[in-house]
Amino acid sequence: MAENKSSLKNAIVDIAKSLEAVFKRYNRQTRNKAWNRITSKDGEKDVARILKDPSLTVSPFAKLANQKESAGAGLRLWLDDERPMPAGFDVHVKTANEAISLIRSGGVSIVSLDHDLGENEMTGYEVAKFIEEGAFQGSLIPMEVRVHSANPVGAKNMAFCIDNAKRFWRCNEVL
Numbered sequence: 001m002a003e004n005k006s007s008l009k010n011a012i013v014d015i016a017k018s019l020e021a022v023f024k025r026y027n028r029q030t031r032n033k034a035w036n037r038i039t040s041k042d043g044e045k046d047v048a049r050i051l052k053d054p055s056l057t058v059s060p061f062a063k064l065a066n067q068k069e070s071a072g073a074g075l076r077l078w079l080d081d082e083r084p085m086p087a088g089f090d091v092h093v094k095t096a097n098e099a100i101s102l103i104r105s106g107g108v109s110i111v112s113l114d115h116d117l118g119e120n121e122m123t124g125y126e127v128a129k130f131i132e133e134g135a136f137q138g139s140l141i142p143m144e145v146r147v148h149s150a151n152p153v154g155a156k157n158m159a160f161c162i163d164n165a166k167r168f169w170r171c172n173e174v175l
Contacts, residue, residue: 074109077102079124080148081117096122100130103140112146115154125154128161135165142169 078089079099085092089112093099096117102108111131113124124147134140145162149155 075107076110077108078112080114096126099127108143110144112148113158115149115151115158125157128158132161132165135168
């Protein structure tokens, strides 16, 4: 029994540490709402889901985190393996895995996607599918997603995923 309490305590400390940076980006009122949600009965269920699958850490806070202090808050991400990052973006990543990792963290407000990311690499389409799935599951906060690919078929496929994600986010707002 003592081992269970210790592992639960460690899990809570780990979650709190990972959320500290995220919480600092939001105003006090939003942080208080999020904390009240976490400590509620439903919050216990959310924490249990997170312990089963750590990739869901954004999920319990997704709807609350959408109440940002300003619309421009958050990271602006540029995914492209060849083109230089234009002004107005904060981070330049060259692989789909890097982009997915940053998006999963919950701090991205704008992302611009290229499709072709080099031979034997995942494509921007994989990132678009990840965003679509996260929007469907409610595990990603709404963000602005752009496509800047020169690949017409890839751009069309990514745009389809992004349109679906926008629909899912609108449906979640209604709920």
